Amino acid sequence: MIAKLTGILDDTGPDWAVIDVGGVGYLVHASARTLVQLGNPGDRAVLHTELQVSESDMRLIGFTTSGERAWFRVLMVVQGVGSKVALAILSALTVDELQRACAAGDAAMIARANGVGPKLASRIVNELKDKAGGLAGLGGGLGIIGDGVIVPPGSISGDAVSALQNLGFKPAIAATAVTRAIEDLGDSAALGDVMRVALKHATA
Structure with a gap:
């Protein structure tokens, strides 16, 4: 896992960048905001990443902050939001603007993103507005949301x-399975044990 x-x-390209790490070039998809912050070819680059694996594709998504990555995961929980739509939203809005829009139920603000129509924007704010209030002001500390579960990033x-x-598990299923595993094992459980039990819950 990267x-x-x-x-x-x-x-760089319209929605991607190539990061040379020790002579190996990693193709990373990213929001327009992230690409701008990367600077110019030859500059040192640091990206938080999310590896997405499907039956037909494997892609690395890059973010300048762990908070942006966490919001990407949050958005992916909403039905109809794939990686392209999530990145479009993160291109149009900062994480603070996104938090405020969800908390206020401001679908019009979400709909500013390319490819996001009024119906999808309304679904996004309706599903996230009850949770957004507790996520205000968080850069790297935003949680991963799934079925009402908030999981702190950077933790087991x-x-x-x-x-x-x-x-390959959907975010909501993954978050719920991990939460149940923690409940079974306790907060001090090791990552390997949590993964073993979470996999059982996820495939049950």
Whole structure:
């Protein structure tokens, strides 16, 4: 699992960048905001990443902050939001603007993003507005939401959820399975044990 890249910006495109890490070029998809913040080819680049694996594709998504990555995961919980739509929203809005829009139920603000119509924007704010109030002001500390569950990133729970998503489980299923595993094992459980039990819950 690739969680972070530190290297040299080699090239960029409309929605991607190539990061040279020790002579290996990683193709990373990213929001327009992230691409702007990366700077120019030859600059040092640091990206938090999310590896998405499906039956037909494997892609690395990059973010300048762990907070942006966490909001990406949150958005992916909403039905109808894929990685392209989530990145479009993160291109149009900062994480603070996104939080405020969800908390206020401001669908019009979400609909500013390319490819997001009024119906999808309304679904996003309706599903996230009750949770957004507790996520205000968080850069790297935003949780992963699934079926009403908030899992802190950078923790055993967050790592386990990310690992399950990389195995192909939907964010909501992964978050719920990990939460149940923690309930079974206790807060001090090791990552390996959490993963073992979470996999059982996810496939039950």
